[in-house]
Each structure stands twice: as C-alpha cells, then as structure tokens.
Amino acid sequence: MKVGFIGLGAMGNAMASNLVAAGHHVTVWNRSAAAAQKLESLLGAKAVSTPDRAAQGEVLHSMLANDQATREVFLDGGLMDAMDPGMVHVNHATISVALARQLAEEHAKRGLAYVSAPVFGRPDVAAAGKLNMLVAGAHTAIEKVKPLLETMAARLWPMGEQPERANAVKLAGNFMIVSAIESLAEASVLARAYGVSASDFIELMTSTLFASPVYQIYGKAMAEERFTPPGFALPLGLKDVMLAQDAAQAEKVPMPLASVLRESLIEALANGAEGMDLAALARVAERRANLDGRKK
C-alpha cells in the first residue's frame, strides 16, 4: 500500500521501518529531517520535507510526541485539510482523550477516517514488530489498515468504534505502570528501613509475585540506582498520569491512586529528576523517609 508516516522518534522510526520492510511504499516526514533521510537511505522509504507530502496515498500513520505536536501539525498546521480524500489516519501517539475526540470530529467533518492505535512496548519491541496495539475506530477503516498494523504488532486489541477508547485504555495502562513503580518504591524503602537491601527485596518480589516486565525493568533500575538515561522519562510519566486524570475527570471517575502518583512525580521533578527514569520515584520515597540521613 501507499502510506505516509509522520513522526520518527525512536518508536515511530521502528514502526515505519517495519512497514517499509513489509514492502509498502512509505513516505516519511519528521520535524528534524535527519531521521527521515536516514530511513530513506537505509531502507528505501521516501523522505519528504513537509508533512502534507506524506499525507498522500491510502493511509497516514502518525506517531508525534504529544498533544502539542499533534495539534501543531494536524490542526494549526493545516495537515487535516491537505490529506488525500478517502485516507485513513492511524494515530499511534499517546494523546489525551479530549484531543482524540476532537481529531475524530475533524476527520469526520472532512470525510476522512480516524483510527486510534496507541501501543504498549519499548523501541526494541517496536523494532521486532511485536508491539501490543490497541485499535479503535470505524470497522471498515480498521479492516483496511489491519495488514499494516499487523506488520508492527504481535497482537491487535480491538477497543470498539470510538477512537478515544483506545486512548483511555492506553492511559489507564500507563497509570498502572506508574502505580507499580510507586508501589515498589515505597515497599523497598520500608524493607530498607528494616535493614534489607533494595536489591534483595526487589529480586524477591520480581521473581515471585511480580514476575512481569514492568516490575522487572523498573525494579532492576531501582536496585542498581541507575536512573539515567531514562527508558521512560519521568516528566513523560507525569504527563501521562495527568492525561489519565484528565480522562477520568472528564467522565467523573475518581482515581485516588493517580493523585498520589501525580504528587510523587511533581516532588521528583522539584528535586532533580527532570532527566531521569520513572524508577527515580524510589528517590522520592527515600528522601521522604530520610534514609540517607539516618544511615549516618
């Protein structure tokens, strides 16, 4: 198929590469041109210098960083009005439920199809084409893009016809990730206050009750006190928790645990974790308990 791909960060790059590798004709655009040119020279994608030139063909994928970038390109930048008639736009980004709703409306007004397809998985998983991909939108549109999505995903998880559902689920999932990390951080500090080492505690938990990727990845980082470079950057974790809170508030859903996460993440940022991984929530728990101070 003839497709466009907009947004070539670590995730977008890996996903677009899989489309190219599967034999599709992929036109790529990225804000900083280097990423697109690299895809062109290495894999044979076609790099273009403006997003509207990628918005031609049957399907447009986008994986922009956040709400702001998505708004700038599609709404303020006018890309919505430059898309080929009949195109399906598949948005893989983690954006707000409110923006997903707005985009769905704007596409509908113009006779374009909009599919939300956010993903769970890190860049290496994306490169392997093994993402878990949530998919929500009109049935016919999804059927059309399914072969493309299957080149990127280990499994597609259908979430119904309203695109924002996939976004709500993605945010709920990221909320659960941050919850798990906060829980592990608080529990570790409790154990440490009784003289048990963080690594002993974390090894126990992540090889028994919590032998799942989230606990193992962030637990390892905590045990090793290795918070840079970030895998999941703490400011992005705060952004996602706040988007989950917004989604919850819009539908009047109290989420007291999300509120605790928000405060801990803000406290982390106030205390030097701007460039760190979410695992640095452990630092917040330590500082509250003054673990360093008491060792002396």
Add this chain to the structure above:
Amino acid sequence: MKVGFIGLGAMGNAMASNLVAAGHHVTVWNRSAAAAQKLESLLGAKAVSTPDRAAQGEVLHSMLANDQATREVFLDGGLMDAMDPGMVHVNHATISVALARQLAEEHAKRGLAYVSAPVFGRPDVAAAGKLNMLVAGAHTAIEKVKPLLETMAARLWPMGEQPERANAVKLAGNFMIVSAIESLAEASVLARAYGVSASDFIELMTSTLFASPVYQIYGKAMAEERFTPPGFALPLGLKDVMLAQDAAQAEKVPMPLASVLRESLIEALANGAEGMDLAALARVAERRANLDGRKK
C-alpha cells in the same frame, strides 16, 4: 526430626503435611481439634490436645492466624515457658513487626531460638511444597531448621539475623499485592467509563504488561465479578496494610500509597465487602464513579 506444629488452618495444614510426608515426627495442635485429628488419621501426625505437648522436640513451627492468636498462645497462654530447652521456634505467621520483636526478646531471655519464616503462596502452593519463604534469625538456628523449611518451600529467601526483617518484607509484599489490586480496580473503572468492558481491559493488561500471578488472579475475579468465597479476604488485606503502616510508622517511613489503600479498604468494609475477596476493591472504585447509576 521431632517437631511440633501449631496452627492448622489451610496454610498450616498443608505445611505440616509436607513435614510428615518428608518423614519427620510431627506433633500437631490446633485450637479446634478436628484439624489436628484429621492430620493424625490421614497422615500419621500425632495430634495433641494442648499446645505445650507440641512444644517438645527440636523445632516448633507455628502458623497462627494473627497477632492476637499468637499472643494468646505464646505469651498469655504461657507456651513460651513450656517449650523444651534448646528448641528453635519457627514462626510462619504474618504478624506485626512489633510482636516479632517482642517474641524475639522473650525467646532470647529463655535461651530459645526464634526464626521468622513467613511465606508467599496460597494453600495449593503450600500443599505442593512450593512456597516462597522468607527466613530471618540466628544463623545457627536457621541452619538447623533448613531441611525442614526446604520440605515446604520452593526457595528460601534469607533476610538476615533480625527476625522482624522477614516480617517487614512480608508486609511490604502484601502491601504491593493490595496496591496492584487497587491500581487494577481504578484503571478498569476508567476504561469502563469509556465503554470498554472490564474483561477486555483486564485480559489486555494481564496478558501483556502485567502477566504475573497477582494481576492475573485478582484480575480474573474482577472480570468475573466473583468476590466470594474470598481467596484473600478483604478484612485480612486491611489488617496487613495496617500492619505495614505500623511497621512504616515505627521506622518513620511515609507510605502515601498505603494510606490510599487503607481508606479504600475501610470504604469496602463499610459497604458490604466484609465476606469478600480483595478483588472487591473494584466495587469501591465503581461506586465512587457511580458506574451503575450512569448506565441507566
């Protein structure tokens, strides 16, 4: 070895059975005699009618329900003073850090060894001899009882010489379990408010990011709205969270997430979850969001 075992609930019964099956001479006592007699008739344990008669031999295991039962038997009931000289007492129960410290002192005063060995695992895991067992106490005492513990456990997790460390870790672990359930409950209600079914959401999460026993077991119960009979009874979950809070407060460790759990659990109990499983935290999240009311 000649050992005693006190406290034959579902867990204690399975653990004592493994000791018998391994060829040890096990004298058993339980508050209600039936459990002990059953072990005698089925497996050849020796049932006795008072706990002091089980406190003879080399090692005494106990698995009493909680602090109160442990206090009644060992401290108020005088069992401490009836134990054979030189005995090692291995306490498998989930008790408070404060009581663990007190018991360690009382044993030391009498020249008795005290080992804390709380476990992670449900009765079926105990029956299979596959528990994860935390072990803390004097090195020589642990060496002596290790062959016994290995008949019950897939793995022993050494936690140092101070018995209460194992209890702190056990409570930290149970806190993490309840955190996971609350997180799943809040996230599910968010997804449901956007029209995604609980079972779709939970299947997604527990087969991808959170493919670990805790999420799968409680997630399944939530998806099926099956809250009775309880696997982990909600009032016991509250008890354990409060013991974790006590342990944290004693060492001045703030645990804001534990506080959220406490309030949710109390709210559950105020609203009919007395006889339910911890998974009924989903009910609290639903009620707060008035999910039922909005369906009309």
Add this chain to the structure above:
Amino acid sequence: MKVGFIGLGAMGNAMASNLVAAGHHVTVWNRSAAAAQKLESLLGAKAVSTPDRAAQGEVLHSMLANDQATREVFLDGGLMDAMDPGMVHVNHATISVALARQLAEEHAKRGLAYVSAPVFGRPDVAAAGKLNMLVAGAHTAIEKVKPLLETMAARLWPMGEQPERANAVKLAGNFMIVSAIESLAEASVLARAYGVSASDFIELMTSTLFASPVYQIYGKAMAEERFTPPGFALPLGLKDVMLAQDAAQAEKVPMPLASVLRESLIEALANGAEGMDLAALARVAERRANLDGRKK
C-alpha cells in the same frame, strides 16, 4: 474617572454598582444584555452592546466567569486590540496563572497595563464595598486605579508587580476553603458514626476552634443538609482546585491535600452534586462510610 466594566454576574454587578455610586462614569457590557440594561436604568451606568465600546476611557475592569470566557472576549474576540491606548485593564476574575501570564504579555506587547485584582467575598460583601482584594501589577498602574479599587474593597492586599501572583494567592485561598470543608465533612461523619449529631458537632467546632466565616457558612449548610441553591457551586470548587493544582504543577509544588480534594469533588459530581454547594462534600463522606445504610 471614565471606566468600563465587563462581566456583570452577581459579583461584577455589585462591584460595578459601587463604581457608579462613587461618581465614576461607567460603561458596562455583559454577554446577556439584561444585566447591563438594569445597571443603566437603576444606577445610571451606560450600557453598551459590544465589549469594545466599554474598552474606552482610562480603566477597563473585567469580571468574566472563567478562563474560557476571558479568552473568548479578550483574545479570540479581539478586545485586546480595541482598547484605548494607555488604558489599564484590571482583571478581577479567578483565572488560571497561565492565562494571567499570557494576558500580562499580550497587554505589554500593546503598551497596555494589566493588573490582577481577584477578590475574596460573596456578592453581599461586594455590594457593601467590603471585599478583600488582592492586587498585583505595575506600581504606576496600581496607583492610578487605587481610588477605583477602594470603592469596592475593605482592604487592598498588594502582591507585587507580577500579575499572576495575585491569581496564585487567590487559588491558594480557594484551595484552603475547600480543604476546610472537606475536613469538616470527614470530621462530622466520624462524630456521627459515634452517635453525635452533625449539628451538635458543627456548632461546637464553629463556635470554638473554628469560629471563622468559612467554617460557619459551610458548617451551617452541612448541619441543615441544605445544599441548594449553591453559594459556592461544587463544580466551580473543582475548577478552582484544579487551577490551584495547575499552578502548583507549573512551579513543581506537590500538594497532596489538593489531590484529595480533587478526588472527593469528582466523586461528588459523579453522584449527583452537579447543582449543589461545596458543602455537599459532606454527602461524599457520608456515602463512603455508608452512614445511611447503617442506620437501618
């Protein structure tokens, strides 16, 4: 002086009336024209049909409902560009810190002065000219408008030269109001669970330790279970708490208590308090404790 006044809700109306009564030439505009015409016929203000016609003279006061209304009139509606050169704009509304910063910039670009002057006080206090008014902005601008502000306020509270400071303080104050109400709600339910009536408890507290307006006003409403018509509407309380949270997050200030308020307010809205006063937080606390259910 020749002044304009935009936004004639209950508060704006009372404030504009005081300006007229003090002898100023006041041109008034309101979205729905009736309020402006009433001020014209009763007091001799001059009602105009478009906001730009009120933006002529020396000073423009505005008291629009929220961020959205303020944005629509001043930014999207172009009023910024229609103001007389040299005018001082005094904004009395409770708006976000972010919008206050943006407005300050937009005014500066056009050589206009911008003063933030949000107020504490209900409409009856405004009518009596007894408001407590926070004032932040350029010194010369404030000096110029001081005589006007003094017709409305019992006291002016200078907050420095940066306009958003006054907004941050106003939001901090509203946060404290909602905190007080939540505290009273939780405490009352505790007392009631022990058989003490809400009115006995509230009378005690609000005539001894907490003999201040906030506790007395909301306490009376709680004791009488009188939640409509709202004095301070609960959805506006949530809006203000969320603005306080936004202001806090922008400057990396954790506010765990604000987070609790947010969740309680959302829970209230999910359960029928849309048209009620903030005092209806008492209903949330009651429902959590199932006070009604246990009485049966």
Add this chain to the structure above:
Amino acid sequence: MKVGFIGLGAMGNAMASNLVAAGHHVTVWNRSAAAAQKLESLLGAKAVSTPDRAAQGEVLHSMLANDQATREVFLDGGLMDAMDPGMVHVNHATISVALARQLAEEHAKRGLAYVSAPVFGRPDVAAAGKLNMLVAGAHTAIEKVKPLLETMAARLWPMGEQPERANAVKLAGNFMIVSAIESLAEASVLARAYGVSASDFIELMTSTLFASPVYQIYGKAMAEERFTPPGFALPLGLKDVMLAQDAAQAEKVPMPLASVLRESLIEALANGAEGMDLAALARVAERRANLDGRKK
C-alpha cells in the same frame, strides 16, 4: 466537695488549681511528686504519694498523658480497684475511643461511674477556667460533677451518655486542627513558589477568611519560622491523628484527609521535627517543593 486529681502536667495543674480555688478539698497525685507538692504549698491542695490515696472522696479527676499512662495507673496499677465506692471518675485526657470503652466497662463492673470530659484549650485557657469541655456519661453522674466542671470550663458541651462519644469528638477536633495546619502549609508554599512571602500570605488568610484561633496561632508560627518550643508537639499531633484513624476504622469511616496528615507527620518526624510544633508541617511542604534549593 472532696475530690482527687491525678496527672498534673501543664493542663492538669491549671485545672486542679481552679478546683482548689473554688473551695473544693482536692487531693492531688502526680507521677513526679514535685508538681503535686507545688500545688500543696501554693494553693493548699493535699499532695499524696500514691494514686490510690487520691481516689477517695466523691469524684476523681484524671488528666494523664495518653493511653499508656492511663492504662498503667488505672488498669495495670490497680487503681480501679482502690477507688471509693460510689465515686465518679472524670477523665479529661485525650485517649483512644477503644480505651474509653474499656474504662467505661471496667467502671460499670465495679459500680463506679465514668465520665469522659476531654477539653479544647491550651494551658493559659485552662488557667483562666475558660476551657471548652466535652462531657459524656451517665446523666446522674454528670449532674453530680457539673459544679466541678464549671469551675474549669467556659462551656460544657454535652455529648450524650456513652463516654467514648466525647473522645471521638475530641479526636475529630484535633484532626481538624492538623488539617488546617497542613492546608495552610501547602497553600503557603504555593504562594511562595510564586514569589509571595509566607508572612504576607498568612496575614491575608488569617485576617480574612480564616480569622480563627487555630489558623492564627499556627500561621504566626509558620510566618516566623518558629517551631520550638512546641505549643502542640508534632509527635502528639501524629498520635492524635492516628487515634482519630483508629476511631474511624473501628466504625468503618474512611478519612482520606486524615491519611494525608498521617504521612506528612511521619515525614516530618523522619526529617528532624521530633521536638517541634505542628506548625513544622510547613517544613515538609517546603522540602517536597525544594523551595530552598530553587532559591539558590
């Protein structure tokens, strides 16, 4: 009347002095004898060396420090069994609801009357005989002691026949005090993050919306950063919040705001506030936001 008074800390001393001054025959006992002897030499009370010698006459007042001291003297120390037949015991201390219930039972068993009469007010208020006193117990017992109570109190607040009700209300009140302080602490830090001084902010709030004793007393301490010597010691504040939580949990009342207070108080203690006033909650809020760090 012939009365005894046990427990002569700052509060008890002031209260007993008023009884003596009103002409009653007061026998006093205190753990450290100096306080009792001082009352004897200055005012003509009769100091005794054991508590049972104060438990003779018509009424026994007690104002011991906490649950532990009360238990030690009345239950473990056997004072319950040494009281004159027909005596009324009036307990002014801030104790747990659980202990109040137990004491009520123990008195009833022995045919003694038990009245709970905890107070609001600091030592200077007690000295002036102007306390607000909550009173709960059997009607006839209260009638009998009323003249004594009126020498100490500005007003008696009847709370019904069950003694623990007065304790629940006292704890609810102390919870509200700590809530007010936490609210002021968080709000001040928000204002400070925007460049407003703590003293400007606090003066505004405590002379307008929150012009009541609690806000004024603790606000002044915060504005002056004067945390020692403590008026209301922070560890006692934590004790009372925890007693309120215990009372709430016993009756299944969720109190999410109390949970936030608990964590903040523990964090304060972990970071050096052991000997400080409750106003030092401001320090916790500051540290979380790293206010000092950002000034640099």
